[in-house]
Amino acid sequence: MTNLTRADLESLPAYVPGRSIPGAIKLASNEVPYGPLPGVPEALAAALTEVHRYPDMGVVALRDALAERTGVPADRITTGCGSVALAEHLVRATCLPGDEVIYSWRSFEAYPIIAATAGARSVRVPNTVAHGHDLYAMAAAVNDRTRLIFVCNPNNPTGTAVRRAEIDEFLAAVPPNVLVVLDEAYREFVTDPDVPDGLATYGDRENVAVLRTLSKAWGLAGLRVGYLVASQAVTTAVRKVVTPFSTSMAAQAAALAALKAGDEMARRAALVVAERERLLAAVRALVPNVPDTQANFVWLPLGKRAAAFGQGCEEHRVVVRAFAGDGVRVTVGTPAENDAFLAAAEKSLI
Numbered sequence: 001m002t003n004l005t006r007a008d009l010e011s012l013p014a015y016v017p018g019r020s021i022p023g024a025i026k027l028a029s030n031e032v033p034y035g036p037l038p039g040v041p042e043a044l045a046a047a048l049t050e051v052h053r054y055p056d057m058g059v060v061a062l063r064d065a066l067a068e069r070t071g072v073p074a075d076r077i078t079t080g081c082g083s084v085a086l087a088e089h090l091v092r093a094t095c096l097p098g099d100e101v102i103y104s105w106r107s108f109e110a111y112p113i114i115a116a117t118a119g120a121r122s123v124r125v126p127n128t129v130a131h132g133h134d135l136y137a138m139a140a141a142v143n144d145r146t147r148l149i150f151v152c153n154p155n156n157p158t159g160t161a162v163r164r165a166e167i168d169e170f171l172a173a174v175p176p177n178v179l180v181v182l183d184e185a186y187r188e189f190v191t192d193p194d195v196p197d198g199l200a201t202y203g204d205r206e207n208v209a210v211l212r213t214l215s216k217a218w219g220l221a222g223l224r225v226g227y228l229v230a231s232q233a234v235t236t237a238v239r240k241v242v243t244p245f246s247t248s249m250a251a252q253a254a255a256l257a258a259l260k261a262g263d264e265m266a267r268r269a270a271l272v273v274a275e276r277e278r279l280l281a282a283v284r285a286l287v288p289n290v291p292d293t294q295a296n297f298v299w300l301p302l303g304k305r306a307a308a309f310g311q312g313c314e315e316h317r318v319v320v321r322a323f324a325g326d327g328v329r330v331t332v333g334t335p336a337e338n339d340a341f342l343a344a345a346e347k348s349l350i
């Protein structure tokens with residue numbers, strides 16, 4: 001049979017989204033459970049009458065609003081179809097085939113796929129025994145083929161976070177021609193004052209780029225809006241590889257409305273954090289060595305029991321995200337959803 005597509009893709013695992021089962025509680029995709037922010041449905045309804053037109057390709061109004069919120073000039077902000085697309089654009093903008101991308105593992109499962117599809121080589125640095133990034137080992141893994149390093153802070157799926165002193169040392173050790181991407185998809189849930197805001201702390205460094213998303217705390221996962229803050233040179237290169245019009249008209253309108261509801265976003269994020277702490281304490285009574293989390297999920301390092309535990313929870317109508325042989329990630333839901341999970345967890349651990 002003629003092979004029309006790249007042979008190397010055969011060995012590449014497909015991205016596994018959190019499962020949705022009708023009628024079951026979904027705690028598998030790190031979404032916030034409180035619905036769209038106020039003003040978002042109305043903004044979307046208004047945008048619908050214009051969808052025969054292309055969106056603003058420059059995403060001017062939204063980038064201006066993001067600039068106002070972040071304090072970064074709009075010309076260093078790029079939006080994309082979720083921050084995952086921007087992560088992909090960054091690798092395409094930095095790597096040629098054979099170049100190396102370093103990341104901690106286990107981390108966001110899109111990284112290996114992104115690296116491989118760009119023809120780059122993944123260098124996975126094992127997480128510490130405490131399930132966090134080993135920034136010393138990551139810096140030591142840099143060689144002359146390294147082009148980009150993902151630092152996922154807080155880390156998906158373990159929830160661990162690296163602190164300012166560690167990042168300072170790491171950045172001092174990384175050569176200036178290697179781009180460090182701080183992936184801060186869960187930044188809004190961070191409460192530890194030692195975990196730095198990458199934008200405020202490192203945003204002006206030439207070789208640092210920061211990824212943020214409106215999918216999580218801002219409640220727009222279904223519309224796909226993420227943004228990248230990078231140096232002028234990196235921004236210019238990334239814009240060359242961004243798919244044209246990839247931030248849709250609906251996404252732009254909804255994101256603008258969401259950003260106006262920043263206080264409500266913060267209120268909901270605080271609810272998630274309060275529930276996170278309750279959930280964490282409760283699961284620690286059931287599962288040993290659950291790490292601290294700064295995100296909107298908790299990590300249960302169940303090892304060989306992970307898949308069966310995930311299956312057990314599903315049988316009790318709660319969908320979590322099991323990584324076979326490793327652990328289970330559970331998104332913080334509403335108090336009732338978390339209670340349902342805890343009941344399911346107790347039964348699934350027997």
Ligand SMILES: Cc1ncc(COP(=O)(O)O)c(C=O)c1O
Nearest residue numbers: 082083084108156185213215226
């Ligand atoms: C660490 C991390 N980065 C990026 C993303 C991508 O989010 P989105 O593409 O929805 O912005 C996710 C989503 O799960 C994530 O966990």
